Amino acid sequence: MEQPEKLELLRSTESLPRAISELRACKIIPEPQVREICHKARELLIEEANVVQVDAPVTICGDIHGQFHDLMELFRVGGDVPDTNYLFMGDFVDRGFYSLESFLLLLCLKVRYPDRITLIRGNHESRQITTVYGFYDECLRKYGSANVWRYCCEVFDYLALGAIVLGTSSTLEPSFTDQSQAIEPVDDDVEIEIMNSRNEVTARFPRSRRPLFEPEALNSSPPGTPSKTGPSGTGATSDAGGSLQSGGGSVLCVHGGLSPLIDSVDKIRLLDRKQEVPHEGAMCDLLWSDPDEIDGWGLSPRGAGFLFGSDIVKRFNYLNDLSLIARAHQLVMEGFKEMFDSSIVTVWSAPNYCYRCGNVAAILELGEDTSNGGIISRSNGDAERSLQVLPTNDMPRSGPGRRYRVFEAAPQDPRGMPAKKPVADYFLINSPIAISIRTDFRLKDKEKFGGILELEDGEQESTGASEPEEIPVPDIKKGDVFII
Amino acid sequence: MAAPQIPNLNSLRNAHGAGRGRGRGQGGFSGPSSEEDKTTHDRIVQQTDQDASVSRLSAVEVGYLDDPFAKYFVSGEGQKRFPIINRGTYVRSKAIDNLVNKFLSHDPSQKKQIISLGAGSDTRFFRLMSAHPRANGIGYDRPNLIYHEIDFPENTIQKLLPSAKESDLCRHIAAPWYWSHSTNPTDPNAPADALHAGNYNVHPIDLRTLDPSRAPPRSFEYIEKDLPTLIISECCLCYLAPAASDTVALYFTQHLFPSTTPLGLILYEPIKPNDPFGKVMVSNLAARGIVLQTLRKYGSLEAQAARMKAYGFDGSGGADVNELWHQGVDEKEKERVAGLEMVDEVEEWELLAGHYCVVWGWRGEGWNGSKEMATQFSAGS
Numbered sequence: 096m097e098q099p100e101k102l103e104l105l106r107s108t109e110s111l112p113r114a115i116s117e118l119r120a121c122k123i124i125p126e127p128q129v130r131e132i133c134h135k136a137r138e139l140l141i142e143e144a145n146v147v148q149v150d151a152p153v154t155i156c157g158d159i160h161g162q163f164h165d166l167m168e169l170f171r172v173g174g175d176v177p178d179t180n181y182l183f184m185g186d187f188v189d190r191g192f193y194s195l196e197s198f199l200l201l202l203c204l205k206v207r208y209p210d211r212i213t214l215i216r217g218n219h220e221s222r223q224i225t226t227v228y229g230f231y232d233e234c235l236r237k238y239g240s241a242n243v244w245r246y247c248c249e250v251f252d253y254l255a256l257g258a259i260v261l262g263t264s265s266t267l268e269p270s271f272t273d274q275s276q277a278i279e280p281v282d283d284d285v286e287i288e289i290m291n292s293r294n295e296v297t298a299r300f301p302r303s304r305r306p307l308f309e310p311e312a313l314n315s316s317p318p319g320t321p322s323k324t325g326p327s328g329t330g331a332t333s334d335a336g337g338s339l340q341s342g343g344g345s346v347l348c349v350h351g352g353l354s355p356l357i358d359s360v361d362k363i364r365l366l367d368r369k370q371e372v373p374h375e376g377a378m379c380d381l382l383w384s385d386p387d388e389i390d391g392w393g394l395s396p397r398g399a400g401f402l403f404g405s406d407i408v409k410r411f412n413y414l415n416d417l418s419l420i421a422r423a424h425q426l427v428m429e430g431f432k433e434m435f436d437s438s439i440v441t442v443w444s445a446p447n448y449c450y451r452c453g454n455v456a457a458i459l460e461l462g463e464d465t466s467n468g469g470i471i472s473r474s475n476g477d478a479e480r481s482l483q484v485l486p487t488n489d490m491p492r493s494g495p496g497r498r499y500r501v502f503e504a505a506p507q508d509p510r511g512m513p514a515k516k517p518v519a520d521y522f523l524i525n526s527p528i529a530i531s532i533r534t535d536f537r538l539k540d541k542e543k544f545g546g547i548l549e550l551e552d553g554e555q556e557s558t559g560a561s562e563p564e565e566i567p568v569p570d571i572k573k574g575d576v577f578i579i
Numbered sequence: 580m581a582a583p584q585i586p587n588l589n590s591l592r593n594a595h596g597a598g599r600g601r602g603r604g605q606g607g608f609s610g611p612s613s614e615e616d617k618t619t620h621d622r623i624v625q626q627t628d629q630d631a632s633v634s635r636l637s638a639v640e641v642g643y644l645d646d647p648f649a650k651y652f653v654s655g656e657g658q659k660r661f662p663i664i665n666r667g668t669y670v671r672s673k674a675i676d677n678l679v680n681k682f683l684s685h686d687p688s689q690k691k692q693i694i695s696l697g698a699g700s701d702t703r704f705f706r707l708m709s710a711h712p713r714a715n716g717i718g719y720d721r722p723n724l725i726y727h728e729i730d731f732p733e734n735t736i737q738k739l740l741p742s743a744k745e746s747d748l749c750r751h752i753a754a755p756w757y758w759s760h761s762t763n764p765t766d767p768n769a770p771a772d773a774l775h776a777g778n779y780n781v782h783p784i785d786l787r788t789l790d791p792s793r794a795p796p797r798s799f800e801y802i803e804k805d806l807p808t809l810i811i812s813e814c815c816l817c818y819l820a821p822a823a824s825d826t827v828a829l830y831f832t833q834h835l836f837p838s839t840t841p842l843g844l845i846l847y848e849p850i851k852p853n854d855p856f857g858k859v860m861v862s863n864l865a866a867r868g869i870v871l872q873t874l875r876k877y878g879s880l881e882a883q884a885a886r887m888k889a890y891g892f893d894g895s896g897g898a899d900v901n902e903l904w905h906q907g908v909d910e911k912e913k914e915r916v917a918g919l920e921m922v923d924e925v926e927e928w929e930l931l932a933g934h935y936c937v938v939w940g941w942r943g944e945g946w947n948g949s950k951e952m953a954t955q956f957s958a959g960s
Contacts, residue, residue: 426926453855
């Protein structure tokens with residue numbers, strides 16, 4: 096354990112704002128400071144529930160994968176912290192070449208503005224995966240030892256597994272940044288608005304009038320389901336009538352998806368999350384599963400988690416009083432993809448993923464329901480639901496008003512030359528660098544899923560802690576990571 | 580063509596000393612460019628061969644492929660590749676092995692010939708020669724096959740060094756052996772860049788110099804013009820300008836071999852340069868000085884099929900790597916391979932694998948296996 100008194104340094108000095116500004120410039124910070132920040136972040140995260148409750152308005156983001164410059168573009172497009180509230184659905188690290196800077200910046204922002212930014216765990220926030228997909232190597236390359244990687248992994252273990260967004264609005268608020276231009280007012284009937292990175296509306300979709308699920312699909316609802324679930328954010332069950340659902344309904348955010356072992360949000364709350372991501376089980380599924388056009392459950396081609404169909408999502412949403420599941424995990428070329436009558440959406444926030452996929456990225460803005468004077472009205476489950484029929488209004492509850500901001504990879508260097516872009520791998524014509532430089536690290540078992548991960552001795556104390564003045568410079572070897 | 584409008588980064592790359600002088604054929608820029616640019620560009624593309632052998636070794640070490648020879652052709656330390664790259668190496672290798680084995684197993688008593696263009700450090704010759712160890716544990720039943728590799732002298736030197744030195748390799752090369760240095764035959768210290776042995780010929784030739792209007796290179800005397808012959812280009816012809824690539828292919832199909840000789844051709848190349856992934860691929864590679872010159876002309880399976888027709892083949896087949904994985908690998912093997920590593924990059928795999936293809940064409944008799952495989956993958960046939 097680290098000594099708590101060290102944290103005073105962090106609180107009492109300017110070091111956190113300075114760290115943030117260093118990281119914003121894509122510079123790494125000294126190892127002792129990383130250690131402090133990680134420690135402080137763990138103190139915060141340990142207090143968070145497995146399913147963090149988040150109030151709208153909030154901007155939901157998908158995978159970042161160490162694409163630091165694109166994360167900056169995300170903030171440019173979506174608004175800076177703390178002006179905009181953010182919820183990042185995991186996969187901060189791996190693949191991109193700035194996992195450290197990206198993750199540490201997010202972590203610093205979390206420590207600085209704990210209520211403004213929510214981080215939940217992705218399947219790459221794991222010791223095992225980061226040793227395969229780049230984060231481990233990056234730490235070793237930039238700090239000369241695996242200490243920083245280890246500090247980060249300890250933080251990973253404390254990240255929440257999901258979040259639930261309450262108090263969303265069913266209507267769209269006008270876009271926030273547009274002060275110079277007169278914005279046409281957003282029609283109340285607009286459910287989905289898509290904007291580009293220049294803050295221009297590229298598409299609008301009116302609220303769908305068709306029922307969002309077939310009641311028959313629920314006939315097989317599992318026994319033992321409480322007839323009245325509590326407000327989806329609290330886990331309570333109550334016989335009190337409660338007020339009607341807030342405008343846009345509750346949104347569950349999770350990195351991967353659902354699990355056959357989880358039929359209620361409460362069951363997520365019961366998990367013991369403070370561990371390495373297991374190879375199977377509910378916690379693994381939440382981080383690894385994918386929705387697919389199938390009935391029920393299917394095997395995942397990823398080798399972990401499951402595939403789940405529309406029926407699963409609709410039943411889960413209904414039983415848990417959710418209007419939408421937001422998740423990340425899968426590359427979608429258009430940045431976001433709603434499926435199953437908008438009962439689930441994939442949000443992907445790493446444009447031109449791995450510097451080679453050619454995709455755009457998106458973030459999802461959910462507005463705040465101000466219809467009750469800003470007080471969040473929460474449903475305690477209404478009578479109709481216990482009878483397993485649809486509410487009788489002509490407009491079945493649909494999702495919150497959703498604004499997707501779609502953006503492209505950060506612009507290249509203004510001098511017109513390609514920016515310092517890492518080299519992307521292709522078959523046969525691979526980059527000369529790839530992912531080696533793992534000299535002092537061995538997997539005790541053969542490196543495959545299921546193997547046990549251990550570091551060789553002597554690494555723990557190898558560098559840095561006593562030399563805070565020395566800021567390690569990223570080591571860019573010739574022919575290494577960058578072109579130019 | 581892509582080259583003229585893309586900024587030339589070669590001069591910048593020079594400062595970083597790119598390239599280890601290992602060669603692979605490639606065409607010059609189609610626009611005007613200096614000799615120095617061409618040399619640099621050659622070197623960059625030549626380096627792709629070392630990349631390929633490193634990828635191969637990575638796939639071998641994880642267990643995708645069984646290739647005891649891969650380690651001899653990687654200089655320095657190996658590097659671990661990402662799982663999708665390993666899987667790509669595996670699928671390509673297996674698909675081509677499959678076609679080669681079908682070719683060899685048809686009428687096994689018939690002597691046959693394989694010509695590998697831009698072979699680089701490919702280990703196929705050694706794998707074929709060692710495929711059938713004798714039951715008594717002594718030696719191998721070698722296929723009735725003459726194997727030719729054609730590449731830049733820089734490449735063949737690197738190929739022949741371990742081949743001469745490592746007993747694991749040289750025991751598969753049948754006597755008589757003639758090692759030589761093609762341009763400096765009198766210097767005893769010059770490293771051999773050419774080999775002519777009983778079952779193995781290494782020709783140090785820049786494919787771009789092949790010209791039907793001139794006499795063939797002398798070493799081509801070792802190529803038997805009437806044997807059923809399979810020509811393989813794994814990411815070789817795609818580095819040439821389209822016209823040069825066609826010239827090389829036609830040189831073999833219409834000039835060197837009489838039309839009565841049964842011929843087959845296997846190409847492994849990228850495709851689909853025009854969708855978002857393809858566009859990024861083209862510009863990323865261009866930024867590294869690699870221009871895949873035939874990509875626009877032969878950017879789809881349909882265009883590749885037409886290409887085979889234009890080369891004078893009676894029939895052709897083709898599939899992208901994604902199809903080769905899904906339909907060409909049996910379920911049990913797929914399960915084994917999928918179990919080797921976590922592949923978290925499922926969507927990315929489909930994208931990447933969809934942008935590479937194996938196409939094959941044939942003429943004359945003895946290509947039942949190729950036909951079968953073409954039927955299996957209906958897209959390109």
